[in-house]
Amino acid sequence: MATFFFFLLSFLICFHLSSAEPFIGVNYGQVADNLPPPSATAKLLKSTSIEKVRLYGADPAIIKALANTEIGIVIGAANGDIPSLASDPNSAAQWINSNVLPFYPASKIILITVGNEVLTTNDPNLINQLLPAMQNMQNAINGASLGGKIKVSTVHSMAVLGQSDPPSSGLFSPSYQPALKGLLQFQKDNGSPFAINPYPFFAYQSDSRPETLAFCLFQPNAGRVDSGNGIKYMNMFDAQVDSVHSALSAMGFKDVEIMVAETGWPYSGDSNEVGPSIENAKAYNGNLIAHLKSMVGTPLMPGKSVDTYLFALYDEDLKPGPGSERAFGLYKPDLSMVYDVGISKSSQTPSTPSTPVTPQPKPTATGWCVPKAGISDAQLQSSLDYACGQGIDCSPIQPGGACFEPNTIASHAAYAMNLYYQSSAKNPWNCDFSQTATLTSQNPSYNNCIYPGGST
Numbered sequence: 140m141a142t143f144f145f146f147l148l149s150f151l152i153c154f155h156l157s158s159a160e161p162f163i164g165v166n167y168g169q170v171a172d173n174l175p176p177p178s179a180t181a182k183l184l185k186s187t188s189i190e191k192v193r194l195y196g197a198d199p200a201i202i203k204a205l206a207n208t209e210i211g212i213v214i215g216a217a218n219g220d221i222p223s224l225a226s227d228p229n230s231a232a233q234w235i236n237s238n239v240l241p242f243y244p245a246s247k248i249i250l251i252t253v254g255n256e257v258l259t260t261n262d263p264n265l266i267n268q269l270l271p272a273m274q275n276m277q278n279a280i281n282g283a284s285l286g287g288k289i290k291v292s293t294v295h296s297m298a299v300l301g302q303s304d305p306p307s308s309g310l311f312s313p314s315y316q317p318a319l320k321g322l323l324q325f326q327k328d329n330g331s332p333f334a335i336n337p338y339p340f341f342a343y344q345s346d347s348r349p350e351t352l353a354f355c356l357f358q359p360n361a362g363r364v365d366s367g368n369g370i371k372y373m374n375m376f377d378a379q380v381d382s383v384h385s386a387l388s389a390m391g392f393k394d395v396e397i398m399v400a401e402t403g404w405p406y407s408g409d410s411n412e413v414g415p416s417i418e419n420a421k422a423y424n425g426n427l428i429a430h431l432k433s434m435v436g437t438p439l440m441p442g443k444s445v446d447t448y449l450f451a452l453y454d455e456d457l458k459p460g461p462g463s464e465r466a467f468g469l470y471k472p473d474l475s476m477v478y479d480v481g482i483s484k485s486s487q488t489p490s491t492p493s494t495p496v497t498p499q500p501k502p503t504a505t506g507w508c509v510p511k512a513g514i515s516d517a518q519l520q521s522s523l524d525y526a527c528g529q530g531i532d533c534s535p536i537q538p539g540g541a542c543f544e545p546n547t548i549a550s551h552a553a554y555a556m557n558l559y560y561q562s563s564a565k566n567p568w569n570c571d572f573s574q575t576a577t578l579t580s581q582n583p584s585y586n587n588c589i590y591p592g593g594s595t
Contacts, residue, residue, distance in 0.1 A: 162431055163482070164191030164211070164448035165469070166401055169198065170455040173472045177204035180452070183474050184210055187482045193400065193448045195255065197238035206245040213448075214238060215252040215294075216276070218265065224253065224275055225268035231275035235283055248289055251276060252334060252400070256296040258315050269293060270321045277329055290331035293322065294400045297337055297379065300386055306378045306439070307367030309385030316390065323392040332398035332446065335383050339375035339423065340404045340414055347413045351375075356404075356419060357426030357524045359573035362517055370438045373521035376402070376427060377437040384439050397440075402427070403450035406477055408463035415463045417478050424449060424469070425480040426528035432537065433527070435520055435548065481530060506578045507592040508560035508570035509553050519552035522572040526552075526559035533558075535588065542588035553583060554590065561591045 167180070174180075181204040184192065191211040194201060205212055216224060216234060223230040239248055253273045257265055277291045297303070299319070301312030311319055326333060339355035353360035355375045362371040363378070372378045380397060387395055404423035408415030431444040454468035454477075468477055476483065510519055527533040535542040536551040543551075556576050563569035570576050584590045 161190050162444045162446045163189055163428060164193055164213070164446065165189050166193045166195075166403075166448050166451045167201065168195055168451050168453070168455045168458075170458045171453065171472075173456060174453055175472055175474060177201045179474060181205050181208055181210075183470065184208065184452075186484055188484060189482055191249070191446070191448065192452075193252075199238070199242070202238075202242045202246045202248070205247075206242065209247060211247050211249040213250040213252060214248055215255065216272070218254045218257060218260070221254050221257070221265055221268050221272045224272035226271075228275045228278060231272070231279040232282060234276070235279040235285075239280075239285070239289065240283060243285070243289070250290045250292060250331070251280075252292055252294050254293045256336070257293060258318060259296045259298045266318050269318070270325060273322070273325060277325075287330075291329065292326065292331045292334050292398070294334040294336065297335060297383075299335075300382060303379065303382035303386075305363075305365035305367050306372065306381035307365050307370070307385055309382030310389055311386045320390065323387070323390060323395055326395050327392055330396075332396040333383070333387060333392075334398045334400040335380075336401040337376065337379035337383070337399060338402055339379065342375050342379070343414050344412070352414070352419070356422040357430055357521065357528065358422065359518075359521055359525055359575070361573070362521070365438075371515065371517045372438065373517045374426075374430070374524070376430070380445060381437045381439040384437070397445050399445055399447040401448060401450040403467045405463035405466040406468075407466035409461050412461055412463050415466060420467075421478040421480060422528065425530075426524050428480055428482065429527035429533065430524045432533070433520075433523060433551070434538075438517075479530070481528075506580045507583055507590055508557045508576050509579050509583055510549065510556060510572075511575055511577050514549075514575045516548045518573070518575050519548050522575060523548065523552040523555045525572070526555035529559055529562075531555070531558045531562050541586075554588070557583070557590050557592060 177200045185208055191213065192205065193213040195215050196217060197214040202212060202214065224234065242248065253276055254269055257269050273291050273293060280286055280289050280291065299311055299315050300309060302308055302310040323333065343351055343355045350360055354363065357374045360373065362373045364371050380399065383397055387393055404420040405415040406417045406420035431447055434442065434444055436443050449469065451467045453470055453472060454465055456465055458464045469480065471477055533555055534540050536554050537543060542554045556572055560570045570578050582590065582593060
């Protein structure tokens, strides 16, 4: 019996580890002439913790290369496909026959997006054809006995919102509400996600104060209070996602799941662009991943992480527009990282401490870094996200870890803030976190949860 339970426990641990980040995906755009072959990309993705990939089309070579990887695949029908899909059910059936059936289930296609940012094209004919196209696509899926296995959605720009600040006042623009009502009823009936493209980067470009940058990058900041409900937001991503949730609720569709189809930060741009840099891109994407891994959710949707697709896997060197448009990639065409956000399985810190590769000077400080008394959960969450986004090993405070219990923001933040401090040069400012932390000589370790630190 003991052997059986040991086997079961081992299985559960392995299962948990193998599906650790089911909510983190990446966009795989192809507006480029220097991309590696699909087989190399499939191998690259398998070496990361990314579990989903979004394609803007349905490139058969890529879909085939992802066969038997267990990576979820989102494929797309282009805006130009919408008229024929809407007018002819056979066109939708043919689309499924060509782009899904030859590859499924070996290639794990999970979602089909019909069109990209259709409403904000402001083309009334295209907008009116969107719902019929989605309905025909759904009927074709049902006809292939794949109903419930592959969902149908469409992707929206944040510009469909007429109001988004404060988040509790989020509303869709009145001009888009008639079309959205039909789309959302379809999505509610079929259990598909409302896909949106929030970009704190663009919010920062329109308000480039230092405090806005910290708010956008999940770094310690004073936060912003929602005047409608008194909730303090500590990052722009949560504020943008919750504004969408409020807009859905205002139309009577609060239970329609939100999916972040695109979000990212460019690492380079033109000289007149505000915000692009390696440092900012690494901070945004790294801290976003840490925030999603924490499973804290958003203030209006706590305790779960929305499916989020980072933009993007590679740079797209043929994209028009400012330089930043061609500098969102996490990886270079030679498969090396542009910067490390902790998604490579080989770069993720092992849970057992190892000797640093670079010798560190012997620290002179003693003690542990812990939160001050009376600090709000929102501020602690911001510090937690920041610390875990800096390359430290936060696995002990994830489910199954030695420090996961008690499962509170305060406890998790204390562990992460101390580990960040112990991993740094141990200067006083490494234990500041916007004046929310302090050094103590009392060891905060408990049970099997060991806080590194103390005398050196």
